[in-house]
Amino acid sequence: MRAVERVPAAASTGRALPQPAQGRRFVHLASRTRLGDLDPASAVLPHIPKDESMIGQTFLQAPFLLALLALGTGTPEVAVDAPVTPAAESPAGAPAARELLALRADVVHLGDGRTVENGTVLIEDGRIRAVGASVDVPSGTPTVQLHGHLAPGFVLPHSSLLPIAERFDATRGFLPDAAIVHAFRPESDALSKALAAGVTTVVLAPTEGNVVGGVTGVVKTAGGRVLKRRAHLALSMSNAAVDDRRFPTSFSGLTTELRRLFTAGEGVYGEVKSGTLPVLVAARERHHVARAVDLGAEMGFKGALIGAALAGEQLDILDKSGWTVVFETPGPNINTRIQEAMADYAKSGNPFAFSYVDADGMRMATAQLLRRGVSPDAVLRALTVTGAQVAGVGGRVGQIERGFDADLVLWSGHPLELSSAPVVVYVDGKAVHRASTRPASTRPASTRPASTRPASTRAKADTKHTGANR
Amino acid sequence: MPHSATRARSSSPLKNFARALSTCARRGSVRTVAAALVAFTGVASAGAQDAPTTPPAPAAETAPATAPAPATAPAPVRVESVLVRGARVIVRPGHELENAAVLIQGGRIVAVGTGIEAPEGARVLEGEVVMAGIIDPWGAVGLDLASISDRTATASARAIDALDPYSQDHIREAALGAGITAVRIGIGRDGRIGGLSALVRNSPRFDRETSIVLEDASVSAAIGPQPGTDVFARLDEVDRLIAELEKGKRQLDAVVEYDKKLAEWQKAIAEKAAESEKEFKKVQRAREKEMADAKEAKKEFKEKAYKEDAKPKAPRYDADAKQLARVVTGELPLFVEVDRVQDLRALLQKTKVYPRLRLVLAGVADGRFVAEELAERRIPVIVVPARSDRGGAFDQDGFALAADLADKGVTVLFGSGGIDPDASSNLPLLAAMAVGRGLERKTALEALTTLPARILDVGHRLGSLERGKDADVLILSGDPLATTTRVRAVLLAGEVAFEGR
Numbered sequence: 001m002r003a004v005e006r007v008p009a010a011a012s013t014g015r016a017l018p019q020p021a022q023g024r025r026f027v028h029l030a031s032r033t034r035l036g037d038l039d040p041a042s043a044v045l046p047h048i049p050k051d052e053s054m055i056g057q058t059f060l061q062a063p064f065l066l067a068l069l070a071l072g073t074g075t076p077e078v079a080v081d082a083p084v085t086p087a088a089e090s091p092a093g094a095p096a097a098r099e100l101l102a103l104r105a106d107v108v109h110l111g112d113g114r115t116v117e118n119g120t121v122l123i124e125d126g127r128i129r130a131v132g133a134s135v136d137v138p139s140g141t142p143t144v145q146l147h148g149h150l151a152p153g154f155v156l157p158h159s160s161l162l163p164i165a166e167r168f169d170a171t172r173g174f175l176p177d178a179a180i181v182h183a184f185r186p187e188s189d190a191l192s193k194a195l196a197a198g199v200t201t202v203v204l205a206p207t208e209g210n211v212v213g214g215v216t217g218v219v220k221t222a223g224g225r226v227l228k229r230r231a232h233l234a235l236s237m238s239n240a241a242v243d244d245r246r247f248p249t250s251f252s253g254l255t256t257e258l259r260r261l262f263t264a265g266e267g268v269y270g271e272v273k274s275g276t277l278p279v280l281v282a283a284r285e286r287h288h289v290a291r292a293v294d295l296g297a298e299m300g301f302k303g304a305l306i307g308a309a310l311a312g313e314q315l316d317i318l319d320k321s322g323w324t325v326v327f328e329t330p331g332p333n334i335n336t337r338i339q340e341a342m343a344d345y346a347k348s349g350n351p352f353a354f355s356y357v358d359a360d361g362m363r364m365a366t367a368q369l370l371r372r373g374v375s376p377d378a379v380l381r382a383l384t385v386t387g388a389q390v391a392g393v394g395g396r397v398g399q400i401e402r403g404f405d406a407d408l409v410l411w412s413g414h415p416l417e418l419s420s421a422p423v424v425v426y427v428d429g430k431a432v433h434r435a436s437t438r439p440a441s442t443r444p445a446s447t448r449p450a451s452t453r454p455a456s457t458r459a460k461a462d463t464k465h466t467g468a469n470r
Numbered sequence: 471m472p473h474s475a476t477r478a479r480s481s482s483p484l485k486n487f488a489r490a491l492s493t494c495a496r497r498g499s500v501r502t503v504a505a506a507l508v509a510f511t512g513v514a515s516a517g518a519q520d521a522p523t524t525p526p527a528p529a530a531e532t533a534p535a536t537a538p539a540p541a542t543a544p545a546p547v548r549v550e551s552v553l554v555r556g557a558r559v560i561v562r563p564g565h566e567l568e569n570a571a572v573l574i575q576g577g578r579i580v581a582v583g584t585g586i587e588a589p590e591g592a593r594v595l596e597g598e599v600v601m602a603g604i605i606d607p608w609g610a611v612g613l614d615l616a617s618i619s620d621r622t623a624t625a626s627a628r629a630i631d632a633l634d635p636y637s638q639d640h641i642r643e644a645a646l647g648a649g650i651t652a653v654r655i656g657i658g659r660d661g662r663i664g665g666l667s668a669l670v671r672n673s674p675r676f677d678r679e680t681s682i683v684l685e686d687a688s689v690s691a692a693i694g695p696q697p698g699t700d701v702f703a704r705l706d707e708v709d710r711l712i713a714e715l716e717k718g719k720r721q722l723d724a725v726v727e728y729d730k731k732l733a734e735w736q737k738a739i740a741e742k743a744a745e746s747e748k749e750f751k752k753v754q755r756a757r758e759k760e761m762a763d764a765k766e767a768k769k770e771f772k773e774k775a776y777k778e779d780a781k782p783k784a785p786r787y788d789a790d791a792k793q794l795a796r797v798v799t800g801e802l803p804l805f806v807e808v809d810r811v812q813d814l815r816a817l818l819q820k821t822k823v824y825p826r827l828r829l830v831l832a833g834v835a836d837g838r839f840v841a842e843e844l845a846e847r848r849i850p851v852i853v854v855p856a857r858s859d860r861g862g863a864f865d866q867d868g869f870a871l872a873a874d875l876a877d878k879g880v881t882v883l884f885g886s887g888g889i890d891p892d893a894s895s896n897l898p899l900l901a902a903m904a905v906g907r908g909l910e911r912k913t914a915l916e917a918l919t920t921l922p923a924r925i926l927d928v929g930h931r932l933g934s935l936e937r938g939k940d941a942d943v944l945i946l947s948g949d950p951l952a953t954t955t956r957v958r959a960v961l962l963a964g965e966v967a968f969e970g971r
Contacts, residue, residue, distance in 0.1 A: 332856040336644045367953045418902035
């Protein structure tokens with residue numbers, strides 16, 4: 001996989017780069033992009049104000065700068081990468097080059113709550129062709145027997161995986177046309193760590209400091225391949241969006257401006273109103289949530305509430321409201337009240353998903369819900385099906401089902417047990433990550449016999465046919 | 471159960487008595503003599519109670535206890551019996567019984583085994599898994615927040631004086647709901663030395679006898695507890711800690727010297743007394759003559775001065791030095807929060823001169839660099855698996871630290887970090903996470919139960935479900951390290967303190 005980023009080279013010129021012709025860029029993108037769901041309309045350039053005096057200011061905006069730097073070097077934006085599986089996008093074409101792989105596992109979690117014991121997943125050209133206890137596997141198909149639980153790769157519809165500068169850029173409150181897929185590093189360590197933790201798809205979202213942060217994108221953590229360029233309009237109605245150094249400085253100002261923008265309904269706001277673009281709204285405290293839901297009802301949009309930790313105390317507003325709550329996963333020390341509220345919300349049957357900060361935080365948050373009596377099925381669903389639905393790629397990832405991408409994770413035990421660990425991660429049918437017994441960087445030479453290794457490292461793949469899944 | 475909450479060593483009640491007496495002699499106060507006598511009787515009775523319980527005798531586990539509580543309870547204590555049945559009873563990590571039961575009377579475990587019948591009127595509880603309560607050896611439940619980081623604390627400042635047992639009920643309940651029955655709480659994290667930590671049960675209502683297990687669980691200290699402290703400042707803190715220990719050592723030397731001189735003096739006095747007894751008449755005549763002479767000469771009569779009259783002077787009473795002396799002799803363990811490798815090396819180097827010091831290190835983010843020495847000197851460590859940002863090395867995996875250290879033979883405990891009262895309830899999850907990173911299950915369970923009990927010197931009371939121990943019992947819906955497991959009920963000293971929804 002070629003990870004393309006030439007930003008540092010361009011940045012060394014130390015000046016704003018000339019604005020290239022838009023037409024050329026479209027051609028360029030189209031020629032390099034083989035992703036099925038990438039429509040030309042989604043390759044919109046960042047909004048450049050007409051007023052010349054604004055341009056200099058605009059260049060200070062890190063997402064713009066990155067995007068333009070990428071353009072200036074004649075490189076397609078960092079996000080577009082060679083597809084992992086060349087033929088994955090066109091199962092109908094090229095029938096001669098079909099690549100088959102069958103994975104058998106002790107338990108297969110389909111993602112929607114159903115499980116299959118001793119199940120088989122048949123993968124064709126990176127997509128799932130069949131799954132079940134008795135799958136008709138064509139003769140000669142390489143088959144891998146896996147010991148452990150096979151589950152869909154986790155899909156987290158909100159993440160903090162952008163470089164620091166992107167995450168904290170809040171110099172201007174409204175960036176409706178910023179495309180966040182222009183602002184990340186596909187080869188970043190954070191993405192590899194997410195992949196190693198079994199997270200195969202994430203939504204990249206902008207800073208919570210902007211009222212309108214821009215358009216989010218969905219990427220696969222394996223190599224940072226973009227799955228969807230325009231997934232949501234990211235809004236923030238939390239404390240971070242109200243900044244005394246720039247407009248808006250109050251919640252009333254914020255709400256008024258959003259109401260004005262949505263009423264006018266130009267550009268992305270129109271897309272949101274027409275229902276083609278969902279919203280992700282950062283809303284932490286209860287009054288943020290109430291304001292967001294009210295504005296959505298008034299303007300006719302719905303989506304997901306990011307970080308609404310106390311949603312469980314607001315079921316009067318949120319029950320069957322059509323909004324999905326995306327819980328933050330800051331780490332182990334979530335206070336008792338928030339844990340209770342999260343569990344109450346999860347138990348209410350309303351849809352929820354998780355935001356991604358780091359792997360341990362995600363796993364601790366799920367474990368805390370389980371400890372408070374939320375069913376493992378509900379939590380697994382949140383990490384897979386609901387996550388994918390909120391991300392807007394619900395028909396494509398998040399389930400082990402015919403037609404879905406073969407993004408699968410072999411776990412040493414139940415995927416939600418903290419004592420389990422991901423053993424092999426498959427993306428588009430390829431094993432893209434294998435766990436070492438323990439992370440090499442932290443692993444001192446062991447003085448104990450191998451038999452004392454715990455169950456978590458014992459699960460391994462026996463490959464019947466050599467080279468089957470490499 | 472008149473357990474003394476202070477560290478009463480059943481092994482040496484006489485020694486304690488002697489020490490107490492010498493203290494009184496030093497202070498010359500009648501009240502302290504009485505206190506010493508009380509202490510002695512208390513210790514003696516505690517010792518008597520402990521005696522039958524100390525050998526855990528696995529053979530006895532299968533024998534149903536038909537007899538009432540072993541000669542423990544001459545006083546009318548709780549006669550109520552509780553029988554806890556479990557499909558799997560974890561007597562102690564590595565020793566499990568299937569379809570067994572634990573019989574509890576008077577707050578203590580009187581029998582563990584299969585085929586135990588419920589005595590008449592006994593309350594019967596059942597669950598999938600039954601085990602001993604989890605101990606957090608480094609927590610903050612119930613402490614007043616200002617005291618946790620108090621900069622002015624000294625070695626004799628007591629955590630129980632900062633305990634507010636009437637607030638934080640929801641935190642205590644959450645901890646109990648996670649199976650944490652006892653927490654060691656310490657104060658004065660930002661001070662040169664932290665003071666006396668206490669081991670406290672998470673009782674829902676405060677009852678001194680049940681709630682406070684030990685009011686002098688350890689002396690604690692922290693090296694550069696605020697992240698980002700300059701290395702020289704931290705090394706200076708190590709030196710200051712050593713200076714405190716030195717103070718304890720001086721106090722100890724002074725007391726030993728004083729005890730020696732006092733004994734000599736007492737001996738000399740006794741000899742003189744015996745001599746005058748023997749020649750009583752002669753001495754009396756001589757004295758009468760002297761008095762008469764003085765009267766005749768119209769002079770004031772002066773008693774003859776003997777050199778034995780010069781009683782040795784007791785060392786000045788210093789509460790801090792007294793506690794520090796207990797640390798130096800190894801009577802109290804010293805818990806030191808220390809993370810960075812420079813500090814660890816300095817501390818390990820400079821504590822070598824105290825052979826009886828019982829050092830326990832907490833945090834140890836950079837512990838991998840000194841693992842061999844920790845193992846060799848048998849210094850236990852408390853790991854907070856969630857904390858990976860305290861060490862100097864870049865990008866360390868905090869959750870793998872426990873496994874890495876255990877691999878090298880270091881005794882590893884889990885703690886919640888001593889700052890955040892909420893954090894205690896995560897302890898089983900953090901332990902499970904460490905298991906996911908390669909720690910053996912048995913070691914993880916020991917780190918939650920038997921090891922902290924042993925290191926805090928309450929191994930005879932807590933940490934496992936053996937006969938004679940306090941009945942701090944968990945009834946769980948599944949394996950203690952499984953994420954989906956829920957706590958059904960918790961017994962504290964034989965009483966149901968928590969019942970799950």
